Amino acid sequence: MSGDSNLAIVLLAMFAGAIRVSTPFLFVSLGECLTEKSGRINLGLEGTLVFGAMTAYAVSFESGSPWLGVIAAGIAGSLFGAVHGYICKLPKVNDIAIGIAMMLFGTGLAFFLGKAYIQPKAPKLPAIPLGWWSDNPAIQSALQINPLFFVGAALAVLLWWAFKNTRFGLIVRMTGDSAPAALAMGYSVDWVRFISTTIGGFSAGVGGAFLSLYYPGAWSEGLSSGQGLMAVALVIFARWNPLACFAAALLFGAAGALGPALQSVGITQGYYFFNAAPYVLTLLIMIISTSPKRSLRGAPAELSITK
Numbered sequence: 001m002s003g004d005s006n007l008a009i010v011l012l013a014m015f016a017g018a019i020r021v022s023t024p025f026l027f028v029s030l031g032e033c034l035t036e037k038s039g040r041i042n043l044g045l046e047g048t049l050v051f052g053a054m055t056a057y058a059v060s061f062e063s064g065s066p067w068l069g070v071i072a073a074g075i076a077g078s079l080f081g082a083v084h085g086y087i088c089k090l091p092k093v094n095d096i097a098i099g100i101a102m103m104l105f106g107t108g109l110a111f112f113l114g115k116a117y118i119q120p121k122a123p124k125l126p127a128i129p130l131g132w133w134s135d136n137p138a139i140q141s142a143l144q145i146n147p148l149f150f151v152g153a154a155l156a157v158l159l160w161w162a163f164k165n166t167r168f169g170l171i172v173r174m175t176g177d178s179a180p181a182a183l184a185m186g187y188s189v190d191w192v193r194f195i196s197t198t199i200g201g202f203s204a205g206v207g208g209a210f211l212s213l214y215y216p217g218a219w220s221e222g223l224s225s226g227q228g229l230m231a232v233a234l235v236i237f238a239r240w241n242p243l244a245c246f247a248a249a250l251l252f253g254a255a256g257a258l259g260p261a262l263q264s265v266g267i268t269q270g271y272y273f274f275n276a277a278p279y280v281l282t283l284l285i286m287i288i289s290t291s292p293k294r295s296l297r298g299a300p301a302e303l304s305i306t307k
Contacts (some may be wrong), residue, residue, distance in 0.1 A: 007101040023149045023215075029232075034203070038196035045231065050106055053208035055110075073209035081199070085193060089201055118219060125146055140170045172196055189276075240299060
């Protein structure tokens with residue numbers, strides 16, 4: 001097989017993998033972007049992601065409907081977000097500490113309730129065959145795209161537009177930038193942040209549903225691999241811009257697809273190193289983002305990390 005052919009296969013595999021791997025990152029990062037825009041940080045989304053994955057798989061198995069599993073995962077995620085939002089509005093409570101506690105609670109509860117669903121096979125989400133026009137099996141496989149990816153892309157555009165053009169977006173941004181200004185305008189800071197955190201949790205739960213019902217498409221205790229925490233770094237890297245979150249999620253997805261893409265052309269040397277690419281990328285992003293000149297540019301002023 002020629003070098004050009006190998007390169008084409010690797011690029012095609014990375015393209016397909018970027019779309020698959022980026023989708024959970026996309027939903028979690030958009031949920032966290034909304035939460036942080038309101039002035040609250042939620043490190044518990046890793047737990048929300050894992051619990052959403054377990055809930056989606058369990059409901060899909062019991063009901064026979066994967067889409068019902070997605071809805072159930074979103075509802076479960078919104079409940080986690082609501083609990084986080086309610087606790088954080090109490091006096092002298094630290095957002096970051098509560099987020100870590102919710103992360104541990106969510107993952108622990110998911111592992112406990114999900115043990116019965118590790119072996120059973122639940123119905124999976126379908127894919128849209130956008131490669132129908134080609135006779136090449138590799139192209140057909142690469143263009144099997146799950147509808148949730150398009151939903152996430154549309155959500156990124158909608159959130160970007162809402163922040164700039166709607167009253168809701170203005171209230172969320174004002175609450176995140178200046179709580180006294182929001183109070184002076186007659187808005188409840190706690191209520192705005194509670195709603196934002198709840199919606200953010202719903203989005204993270206849907207991201208978890210993608211993991212268990214499409215890619216990799218099974219429920220296990222090691223399913224997430226820290227994607228919820230990496231998504232928080234992604235939001236900082238994207239400077240709290242939903243469209244930049246979408247682009248950064250694709251970048252993370254391409255990094256995650258690098259190892260399998262190289263393996264598809266027989267390159268196995270250093271396979272585990274290439275599989276670690278998303279974690280290396282996260283580390284590099286955090287190092288770059290801590291520059292004194294860039295680290296907090298665009299950050300909502302009310303976030304815990306800015307005080």
